[in-house]
Amino acid sequence: MQSTPIASWRTCYYYPVPKHLLSHHLHLPTKIALNSKPHKWQCTKHSFITHSATHSCSKEQEEKQNHYPEKNKIFQDFRSSIPNPETQFIESEKEEEFVSDISSNMGWADLKAALGQRINLEGLVSSVGILSKDKQLVIPHVTVADIRYIDWGELKNRGFEGVVFDKDNTITAPYSLSLWPPLGSSIQHCKSLFGNNIAVFSNSAGLHEYDPDGRKAGALEDAIGIKVIRHRVKKPAGTAEEIEKQFGCESSRLIMVGDRPFTDIVYGHRNGFFTILTEPLSLDEEPLIVRKVRLLEVAIVKQWSKKGLKPISHRLLSDPVKCVKDVPLR
Helix, strand or coil, rough: CCCCCCCCCCCCCCECCCHCCCCCCCCCCCCCCCCCCCCEEECCCCCCCECCCCCCHHHCCCCCCHHHHHHHHHHHHHHCCCCCCHHHHHHHHHHHHHHHHHHHHCCHHHHHHHHHHCCCCCCHHHHHHHCCHHHHHHCCCCEEEHHEEEEEEHHHHHHEEEECCCEEECEEEECCEEEHHHHHHHHHHHHHHHHEEECCCCCCCCCCCCCCCCHHHHHHHHHHHCEECCCCCCCCCCCCHHHHHHCCCCCCHHHECCCCCCCCHHHHHHHCEEEEEEECCCCCCCHHHHHHHHHHHHHHHHHHHHCCCCCCCCCCCHHHHEECCCCCCC
């Protein structure tokens, strides 16, 4: 048999064979190693088979192969489908630049905080127990549009000694350091009655895991003039130990105000607070995943309430509706 070296394949790269090109007409190994040492390829009617150390092919077999244009087309498709190494290298460089840009603009602590605030693992674990047996924990004592509808004077007269606010979408826009402007008068009225016994207890500010040096908590305190309580466990998990230490009284004499049933309200009920659920102040800045979870939470609470599920009773206020105003404070 006359041997004919295939010179054009003498020096080449190592490429995987795309699986979609393999069919019953063409039987190839899933990977072909093409290097500087020539291999012998024997042409048969239906396939290429590795034969020995040189490339060989009979003239008669080559002529027969030309009668199968579909095979030639397959090899053309194969060669055209091979990615250009230079293009791959450029795309790889772009990805590295993108990752580097993220790293330079956001520290690890900030990135971790951003992800953690969107995915509350403690909340997910807690939800399993709530859905199965502790449904009452998500039903607030009172639901209002925002804190302007809360009668702080009535709550003070009933014996409550302090107020604990969630931050995002309760008194500020999501991730903002500024108090929501329309709420200013209500916050001032609350301060006039409870003095220094008001504070923020939030997963986005004051949590040691995401704010170890207290920088974010300090910035929020300076911006809104309200104490931010540092804590180590994310709501709804954890006890009220840090809060009771701050206020100097039992949590049963405190009010928890927040916008999330499965975090703020559940945490409040577990620790004996009087709970008030507010509607979110703004959904524009809120991440999509948080909005979706919120819709699910609210739907569950509404469904259970319609079925007659009541909140856990509180000894200081047997009729919670009395602390709600018909007209908001302006």
